[in-house]
Amino acid sequence: MGAPEYFPAFDWLRLGLALTVALFHAGAVTDENIGNFAVQVFFALSGWLIGGILLDSDASALPRFYFNRAARIWAPYFFAVALVFGMSLMSEPADAHWFEYLFYDVTFTHNWFISPRIEEINADLPLRGAGIIFWSLSVEEQFYLFAPLMILFARWGRMPTMWAALAVFAIVLETFYGSIALGVLAAVLRRRFGDWHLKGMAPALFAAVFLLCVxxxxxxxxEYLRIAPFAAVSAVLLLARAGKKSRIGAFAGGVSYPLYLNQWIGVFFAREIALDFPDHQLIVTVLLSVILNLAIASLLYLAIDAQVRKRRNEWFTPARGRAAAMIAYGLIILGGVGGLLIALMRL
Structure with a gap:
């Protein structure tokens, strides 16, 4: 598996998307779908980038793929999960619900067993739902596990018609997978037709689609859930131009992940400080949350993400890659079976 192409604009897009989610939780954005749309664009990005990597790979590269995904995602994610659930113990003791929600987040099944019940259990989640964004990491992890099976082992896995049908199915049913499927479809088309998204009137067409969706x-x-995936993939394709990596851009893109995972921290402290400014509470909350979250995310990126990336290649062995895959599939299976059993016990 060679080094994947680099898309410089995606670094700044990621940072902007993470900030959008943080601003939503800070109260600067009142439409909840704006925060969700940022996540939909993240999904379309994953479909385009990870789908592209898999399309250029074969089965022998899977240990490296699984190891890279585990190294990239797990350390920052499990730190964020530990922080949310650990901090929640300072205000209330662990109960059965605490262990249940932790189980779903650790097994990447949040979107299956928490999201459908969110209105019912939101007030019961640790730290008043500080980890509510973990649902999206479950979707991403599920994609990382099932996409290789479809692309590398299924006869129809590289067919545009299959990914188009999958996207339509996911969008019609208003699932979380429509944007990802459209991202993979775009990557499949690129492998067949080259940079089709940059040729002729294509950029103007994607801009028109985005504006039509708005x-x-x-x-x-x-109809938001049926509209958002098309706007999300249009935004990604408008910015999908390969180029050279810059240190500043790479840092901005790297910071986006810990910022997204831990944005509740800056919002929490900003709201506490803003209580001293009742006449300008929202403005103070928004400004301080952005500043604090960028600072916290930068420190976490340097302490965790950057260190893992620096050592990832020397840590890799095929055996560790296969172990990462087994653990990942095992967690999903455990979470799925356990969640179903818990749901049956609740009846």
Whole structure:
């Protein structure tokens, strides 16, 4: 598996998306779908980038793929999970719900067993739902595990029609997977037709699709989940131009992941400080949360993400890659079976 292409604009896109989610939780954005749309763009990005990596790979590269995904995702993620659940113990003792929600987050099944019940259990989540964004990491992990099986081992795994059908199915059912499937579809088309998304009127077409989606959402907000995936993949394709990596851009892109995972920290402290400024509470909350979250995310990136990336290649062995895959699949299976049993006990 060779080094994947680099798309410089994606670094700044990631940072902007993570900040959008943080601003939503800080109260600067009142439309909850704006925060969700940032996540949909993240999903389309994953479909385009990870789908592209898999399309250029064969089965022999899977240990490296699984190891890279585990190294990239797990250390920052499990730190964030430990922080949320650990800090929650300072205000209330662990109960059965605490262990149940921890189980779903550790096994990457949050979106299966917490998200469908979110309105019912939101007030019961640790730290008043500080880890609510973990659902998206479950979706990402599930994609990392199932996409290789489809692309590398299924006869139809590299067919545009299959990914188009999968995208339509996911979007019609309003699942979380529509944006990812469209991202993979775009990557499949690129392997067949080259940089089709940059040729001729294609950029203008994607801009028009994005604006059309904005118009449709304004008119039919109840159809958001069916509109968002098309806007998300259009945004990604407009920025999908290969180029050289810059140190500043790479840092901005790297900071986006810990910022996304831990944005509740800056928001929490900003709200506490803003209580001393009742006449400008929202403005103070928003400004301080951005400053604090960027500072915290930068420190976490340097302490965790950057260290893992620096040593990832020397840590890798095929055996460790296979072990990472077995652990990942095992967690998903454990979470799925355990979640179903818990749901049956609740009946």
């Amino acid at each position: 118009f449709l959402y304004a008119r039919f907000p109840e």
